[in-house]
Amino acid sequence: MNLSEDLIVPYNEQIFGYSGERVDTRGYLDLRTWIGSQKDGREVRVRFLLVEANTSYNVLLGRPCLNAFGVIVSTLHLAMKFPSDRGTICIVQANQQITRQCYAAGLRITPYSRPRKQHRSEVAMTDLDPRTNTEDRIQPGGDTKEILIGAQPGQVTKIGGTLKPDEEELLGVIILENRDLFAWSSADMPVIHPDVMSHKLAILKEARPVAQKKRKMGEERRRAIEEEVKKLEGDGFIKEIKYTTWLANVVMVKKASRK
Amino acid sequence: MPPITFTDEDFKALDPDHDDAMVISIEVAEYGIGKVLVDQGSSVNILY
Numbered sequence: 001m002n003l004s005e006d007l008i009v010p011y012n013e014q015i016f017g018y019s020g021e022r023v024d025t026r027g028y029l030d031l032r033t034w035i036g037s038q039k040d041g042r043e044v045r046v047r048f049l050l051v052e053a054n055t056s057y058n059v060l061l062g063r064p065c066l067n068a069f070g071v072i073v074s075t076l077h078l079a080m081k082f083p084s085d086r087g088t089i090c091i092v093q094a095n096q097q098i099t100r101q102c103y104a105a106g107l108r109i110t111p112y113s114r115p116r117k118q119h120r121s122e123v124a125m126t127d128l129d130p131r132t133n134t135e136d137r138i139q140p141g142g143d144t145k146e147i148l149i150g151a152q153p154g155q156v157t158k159i160g161g162t163l164k165p166d167e168e169e170l171l172g173v174i175i176l177e178n179r180d181l182f183a184w185s186s187a188d189m190p191v192i193h194p195d196v197m198s199h200k201l202a203i204l205k206e207a208r209p210v211a212q213k214k215r216k217m218g219e220e221r222r223r224a225i226e227e228e229v230k231k232l233e234g235d236g237f238i239k240e241i242k243y244t245t246w247l248a249n250v251v252m253v254k255k256a257s258r259k
Numbered sequence: 260m261p262p263i264t265f266t267d268e269d270f271k272a273l274d275p276d277h278d279d280a281m282v283i284s285i286e287v288a289e290y291g292i293g294k295v296l297v298d299q300g301s302s303v304n305i306l307y
Binding site: 015029031032033034035046047048049050051052053055056057058059060061062063064065066071072073074075076077078079080081082083087088089091092093094095096097098099100102103 | 260261263265269270271272273274277278279280281282283284285286287288289292293294295296297298299300301302303304305306307
């Protein structure tokens with residue numbers, strides 16, 4: 001219908017469905033409404049609320065309109081009657097065929113949801129970096145000294161270089177006693193019990209799942225991913241899965257060490 | 260005003276054994292509109 005937008009009075013209230021679901025309204029407008037046949041009927045100004053919803057109906061006449069016309073409805077007779085301007089009783093019959101078509105169509109259509117802004121498919125890497133403490137780590141003050149913990153030459157940790165000899169010895173003993181807490185590769189920390197930490201997805205049950213598109217990666221990145229995946233797979237961190245629809249794209253996050 | 264009564268003659272639909280809703284045609288602002296649901300359960304008139 002060709003409605004002038006000027007006639008629409010903004011109305012920022014929500015209306016409620018019978019189960020309490022909220023529906024947004026666009027506004028309301030008053031329109032001359034004629035019910036009846038060509039020769040006999042009645043015209044009344046009726047206030048309509050504009051609602052954006054997927055329904056099989058064009059208009060819904062509620063109690064305000066029915067009472068304004070003085071309509072008596074008999075669903076049994078699929079007819080309604082009201083007094084016309086001339087004092088006669090008008091009868092309006094419902095179309096059973098269209099009624100059933102609308103009903104059947106109403107069961108098929110999906111609920112209306114506000115059109116959302118299109119998300120960018122390419123997401124900047126830094127946007128997805130969950131780390132908040134991006135400033136440099138606290139560095140030990142003064143000189144540091146390396147002490148060897150593991151069997152390999154590079155497996156060292158750093159302690160302060162200005163400690164007194166007895167303090168240094170004590171610290172060294174404690175570190176060596178707990179050398180199993182140091183991990184030199186991801187293979188050294190293969191299992192984290194789900195009791196310690198477990199991710200939980202807060203999912204809206206009504207939401208429609210959307211599968212992510214496969215994103216193309218540059219050659220260099222692809223190689224880096226393959227390498228990392230192989231490493232983690234070898235260590236038992238991850239395993240291959242076979243359901244390919246619900247896979248998320250790999251998001252690469254640059255380490256602080258610029259690797 | 261004469262009383263409003265319904266008799267069997269008022270039923271003009273095809274299938275008398277029904278629980279169908281009331282869907283009629285009306286004219287709004289000189290436009291003929293079909294698929295108009297008469298809903299006595301609604302507290303507002305709605306234009307979709």
